[in-house]
Amino acid sequence: MKDLGNYRKSYEKSELLETNIPEDPINLFNKWFHETEDFGGVDEVNAMTVSTIGLDGFPKSRVVLLKKFNEEGFIFYTNYDSEKGQAIANNPNVCLSFFWPSIERQVIIKGIAEKTSDIISDNYFNSRPDGSKLGAMASPQSQVIPNRDFLENNLKELEEQFEGKEIPRPSNWGGYLVKPQEVEFWQGRPNRLHDRIRYQFQDDFSWKIVRLSS
Ligand SMILES: Cc1cc2nc3c(=O)[nH]c(=O)nc-3n(C[C@H](O)[C@H](O)[C@H](O)COP(=O)(O)O)c2cc1C
Numbered sequence: 001m002k003d004l005g006n007y008r009k010s011y012e013k014s015e016l017l018e019t020n021i022p023e024d025p026i027n028l029f030n031k032w033f034h035e036t037e038d039f040g041g042v043d044e045v046n047a048m049t050v051s052t053i054g055l056d057g058f059p060k061s062r063v064v065l066l067k068k069f070n071e072e073g074f075i076f077y078t079n080y081d082s083e084k085g086q087a088i089a090n091n092p093n094v095c096l097s098f099f100w101p102s103i104e105r106q107v108i109i110k111g112i113a114e115k116t117s118d119i120i121s122d123n124y125f126n127s128r129p130d131g132s133k134l135g136a137m138a139s140p141q142s143q144v145i146p147n148r149d150f151l152e153n154n155l156k157e158l159e160e161q162f163e164g165k166e167i168p169r170p171s172n173w174g175g176y177l178v179k180p181q182e183v184e185f186w187q188g189r190p191n192r193l194h195d196r197i198r199y200q201f202q203d204d205f206s207w208k209i210v211r212l213s214s
Helices: 025-039 083-090 118-127 130-138 148-161
Strands: 047-053 059-065 068-070 073-079 093-100 105-115 173-187 195-201 207-212
Touching: 025 068, 025 105, 025 173, 047 073, 047 083, 059 073, 059 083, 073 083, 073 105, 073 118, 118 173, 130 148
Parallel strands: none
Antiparallel strands: 047 059, 047 093, 068 073, 073 173, 093 105, 105 173, 173 195, 195 207
């Protein structure tokens, strides 16, 4: 293994300048997301780290898939009874982060999570393949289980129960909409003088834009 201290890279792919950014962070996120897709080299551009403050007082981060974003915020789907679901029920303040190494970018979003409406969750659930629908039903996410067979057997029973029938969305499964309060864009630059631009949501619904030191 290489000495980790010797991992070092000069970031030279792009820049982020105040003269060239929109007033709204969602527009910049949209631009960066599509540029990253086009640039290539990131397998799941929509994979993001979601950090929550747990009931035990510790932060916890895990990867989930961003399924939609618009001017309201960022949506992902999960099990509401999972560890993250319980954490959000207790404290809706969350942090989402994206690392797109091929284009040397990071985006960090602090926001407030709320459950999406039943209609939004139903529409997304119904768009999934049957295997994923039953998988969501078969798995008590984040619970301790005796072994893998427990999951496989649950799935088999559900496959028999729902053969030829419509599969309803479990009431403990659905989306969260994260409404952004602060969005930071990080673009790697040479000599560790990276670009960091932060948008902060204001009481008058505008966004304050500042540059942070790298
Ligand atoms: C690439 C990737 C994508 C994932 N997407 C999701 C997702 O969209 N929803 C989800 O609940 N878990 C997803 N997971 C699993 C989560 O990382 C995590 O294991 C699970 O949500 C349970 O987390 P919790 O116990 O902290 O609540 C994904 C994992 C990876 C590595």
